[in-house]
Amino acid sequence: MNDSIVSLVDKYHLIAAFAVIGLTMYVAYWLSRHLTAGRLHGSAIAIIIGLILAYVGGASTGGSKGLSDVTLFSGLGLMGGGMLRDLAIIATAYGVRLQEVKKAGLRGVIALFLGVLVSFVAGAVVAIGFGYTDPVDITTIAAGAVTYIVGPVTGATLGASSEVIALSIAAGLVKSILTMIATPMTAKLIGLDNPRSAMIFGGLIGTTSGVAAGLAATDARLVPYGAMTATFYTGLGILLAPTVLFLAVRAIF
Amino acid sequence: MVIYGVALLAGCMLVGLIIGDVLGQLLGIDANLGGVGIAMLLLIFVTGYLKDRGKLPETTESGINFWNAMYIPIVVAMAASQNVAAAFSGGMVAILAGVLAVVLGLALVPVLTGRKVDDASPLDSTPTAHSGH
Numbered sequence: 001m002n003d004s005i006v007s008l009v010d011k012y013h014l015i016a017a018f019a020v021i022g023l024t025m026y027v028a029y030w031l032s033r034h035l036t037a038g039r040l041h042g043s044a045i046a047i048i049i050g051l052i053l054a055y056v057g058g059a060s061t062g063g064s065k066g067l068s069d070v071t072l073f074s075g076l077g078l079m080g081g082g083m084l085r086d087l088a089i090i091a092t093a094y095g096v097r098l099q100e101v102k103k104a105g106l107r108g109v110i111a112l113f114l115g116v117l118v119s120f121v122a123g124a125v126v127a128i129g130f131g132y133t134d135p136v137d138i139t140t141i142a143a144g145a146v147t148y149i150v151g152p153v154t155g156a157t158l159g160a161s162s163e164v165i166a167l168s169i170a171a172g173l174v175k176s177i178l179t180m181i182a183t184p185m186t187a188k189l190i191g192l193d194n195p196r197s198a199m200i201f202g203g204l205i206g207t208t209s210g211v212a213a214g215l216a217a218t219d220a221r222l223v224p225y226g227a228m229t230a231t232f233y234t235g236l237g238i239l240l241a242p243t244v245l246f247l248a249v250r251a252i253f
Numbered sequence: 254m255v256i257y258g259v260a261l262l263a264g265c266m267l268v269g270l271i272i273g274d275v276l277g278q279l280l281g282i283d284a285n286l287g288g289v290g291i292a293m294l295l296l297i298f299v300t301g302y303l304k305d306r307g308k309l310p311e312t313t314e315s316g317i318n319f320w321n322a323m324y325i326p327i328v329v330a331m332a333a334s335q336n337v338a339a340a341f342s343g344g345m346v347a348i349l350a351g352v353l354a355v356v357l358g359l360a361l362v363p364v365l366t367g368r369k370v371d372d373a374s375p376l377d378s379t380p381t382a383h384s385g386h
Contacts, residue, residue, distance in 0.1 A: 025326060046329045047329055048332075049329075051337055054336070058337055065336065066333055066334040066335050067333045067334060068334040076333050080331030081331075089289055090293050090296055090320075091296075091323075092324055093297050094300055094318070094321055098301070107365055110365065122354040122357050123353075141347075146354075167343055167346055167347050170343020171348075171350040173336055177337060178351060182359065183359075186359055190362040192362060196366060197362055201359075204359075206358075213328045216324065224293060228290045232286065235273070
């Protein structure tokens with residue numbers, strides 16, 4: 001009986017994921033209303049619950065895809081994977097005010113370059129502080145602080161060791177997860193309440209999953225503006241990190 | 254028909270991703286350069302064009318709006334499939350590098366946004382969107 005239920009849920013994994021996430025959203029919005037009197041957004045709570053579940057799932061299975069590594073919840077990987085996530089992000093653009101995009105366009109581009117540079121320097125400084133002296137290691141860890149995709153791509157290009165590549169992925173994951181949690185908390189402080197600052201935010205932080213979730217937890221209407229710039233970030237990072245930025249690091253060390 | 258809206262969305266996504274892929278190849282990087290962003294712009298232009306000509310009926314719109322409304326649940330599913338365990342097992346180097354990158358990034362947002370002017374005014378609050386903020 002139990003086995004057949006498990007195999008049924010496994011077979012209809014995406015449907016099961018819809019049900020699980022629906023329930024999570026309900027619990028999160030209930031908590032938001034009754035425990036925080038609406039001060040902490042329901043979606044922010046839902047994302048935090050998701051991250052906790054991901055930790056539990058990852059810690060118990062040893063897999064790399066959070067809760068979706070648990071057989072019963074494998075549909076979460078498809079529902080929250082790149083394909084449907086990008087489709088939903090694009091759908092949020094419907095109803096965007098194009099004038100806002102145009103007005104913030106140049107600042108958005110500046111934010112993109114500055115964002116990659118600042119994250120890279122932050123990662124490099126930490127790597128050097130921990131005693132790394134090899135330019136390849138420093139660049140790979142620094143690239144990880146850009147995003148968890150830029151890190152391993154850069155590391156593979158430069159021939160970094162697998163430990164350093166793992167470290168760079170971890171740095172990028174920390175950035176992405178922290179962005180999800182810290183964005184709604186600091187939004188007021190940094191003036192993240194309008195399309196222009198959202199586009200700049202997307203360019204400066206860049207990690208797509210972090211920006212997507214951070215803005216969703218802050219104000220869903222800002223999502224398309226932030227996502228629009230953030231979507232160029234990883235590509236720019238992969239362009240700059242193993243080339244110009246690596247040469248700069250090597251020139252210094 | 255609802256499928257027209259979904260197909261329009263899917264079409265914009267595919268065209269955007271193809272352009273992003275070609276851009277990546279032109280620059281010699283193994284990544285899609287802004288495909289999603291390009292797809293977003295395409296969707297804005299195409300739906301704007303159709304709307305102006307009255308060729309975007311409500312049922313077509315609802316095909317796009319459904320995925321728009323599924324955004325937050327999808328993001329929650331994404332959060333639940335993140336490799337959180339690995340993030341914490343990376344040690345202090347990884348944690349500090351990630352934290353510093355976020356702190357500096359967030360701190361620079363008000364610097365680049367500049368002082369509040371008309372074009373950086375908050376979005377009007379809509380009763381249907383979110384409460385509590």
